[in-house]
């Protein structure tokens with residue numbers, strides 16, 4: 001039996017024909033935010049994501065790359081895992097549909113449907129869209145095979161499929177589905193998306209072809225290995241195989257987690273999730289997911305993002321330039337979850353500068369700087385509050401309530417806009433009180449202003465944690481109330497009681513203002529990068545160059561160097577060259593957590609040197625621009641650790 005506080009959230013599983021792009025990041029980020037929001041409420045959360053690795057689309061892509069399909073998909077998995085790691089996406093399980101437990105589980109589902117009499121064998125003839133893995137339209141066996149229609153979902157050409165197939169009796173579920181939608185009006189969120197689903201079902205459902213004989217790269221159909229299971233049926237079943245369906249040792253886990261509380265998915269795949277999936281589950285006598293969170297599309301230059309258009313945005317380059325939390329915030333705040341949204345670097349930079357650096361980061365900075373100046377870093381709890389502070393407290397309660405309502409409705413952009421209203425109310429309070437004017441003359445009032453601002457910032461940081469986990473942990477650390485999930489659940493963190501004691505700490509600027517420049521390097525395809533002319537001076541010879549041993553490496557671990565405000569100490573994996581301890585003066589630009597997992601270039605034959613009491617056994621290359629901002633120097637994907645640059 002699913003327990004009350006068990007919360008299960010999933011992402012779509014991604015076709016692995018390439019590295020993840022901004023669209024895949026977006027869906028995964030939404031799910032991570034939902035997961036964290038539920039953790040904050042003390043729920044026992046399970047978050048499943050993964051990859052969709054079978055079917056004609058992958059089979060063809062692998063053939064085009066002259067690779068075995070499994071080797072082909074294997075090469076992209078580290079890219080997915082690395083990208084999710086860089087964005088602090090904390091999934092509980094990464095399912096791959098080539099995993100043997102999934103194959104068994106998917107077969108178990110089909111076997112159940114066979115046993116229950118919902119599957120029969122016949123002939124299928126119709127037009128198929130390989131990029132969408134969709135049967136677009138069925139035609140009669142006698143009809144001429146002239147040019148097929150364009151796919152209703154992606155607009156691309158379709159091709160004819162004419163073969164023996166197993167059908168699922170989808171037509172038997174039309175009325176049951178309509179009744180289910182009626183009884184569960186919140187099943188599809190946002191509600192606007194429900195209409196197309198109900199009218200599709202109401203117009204009459206045809207049975208669904210669920211096997212292919214012409215596609216070899218798939219899950220063998222139970223008792224008929226000439227057929228493979230239609231990739232969508234198999235893919236949808238990941239939501240149950242990922243939590244133990246089909247494994248008799250995992251029945252308890254499955255019953256504890258299923259049904260899913262929310263499946264996150266894009267608007268292009270609603271029909272599969274709102275029609276086929278519930279019908280398959282009804283046929284198998286399994287409970288139905290509670291809700292579908294359907295998001296819109298992120299567009300670039302007003303167009304769909306795609307590899308072929310060359311406008312796919314690279315999440316890795318974005319993270320490296322702007323940081324994890326800034327991009328997390330931008331995507332959730334700027335793009336309305338229920339609509340399509342335009343990606344723009346200008347908006348990213350505006351959001352960072354205005355919302356993050358000016359509104360939020362500066363408030364913390366100014367407050368801590370003032371507290372330090374007037375010796376008020378230890379802010380004892382306040383017994384009596386003046387009216388201005390009580391008004392601010394009431395505002396924080398209202399913000400908390402509204403924020404929670406929007407988050408529970410998955411309207412992240414509304415939740416964030418509402419919270420920013422409160423951030424600006426806090427700014428207005430802090431500046432309106434002019435604490436610097438009374439710091440020496442009315443110490444009690446000065447302390448009250450600092451305390452009230454700290455209480456507001458604490459509420460803000462905790463509510464924002466699901467969206468910007470690392471930065472909000474830094475903020476809470478600066479307030480002297482470090483984040484501990486077990487303490488910071490909305491129920492027990494007593495955001496309503498303003499009785500906290502803060503011990504302030506200075507931290508590096510929370511959000512650096514972006515240095516506004518070109519967008520080169522953000523797009524996945526880099527062209528037209530023109531090198532500036534080199535000044536002809538101070539030449540070195542090739543002999544000088546070859547002296548430098550420059551190796552590729554990955555930062556495996558990283559800590560701050562105690563007593564230094566610049567240095568971090570890294571353990572660097574240099575592949576066949578072993579591991580090194582290397583120090584770098586980049587603390588202002590990266591937190592240790594941000595550095596772990598990053599790859600970089602290291603000079604490894606530099607004479608070891610002691611700094612702040614620790615020996616550095618090399619040097620990391622960074623790029624520092626005219627404004628002093630530092631970024632790690634990267635090297636091409638696919639180059640292993642320990643490779644020497646020449």
Ligand code: MSP
Pocket residue numbers: 011012013014015022023024026027052235236237238264265266267268269296297298299304305
């Ligand atoms: N493999 C299927 C899903 C099976 S789930 C049982 C699939 N894969 S996909 O890789 O093509 O798309 C995965 C998800 O990414 C979809 O929800 C899709 O909407 C989303 N996105 C892909 N590009 C997108 C944007 N440009 N913007 C937002 N999300 C989009 O479909």
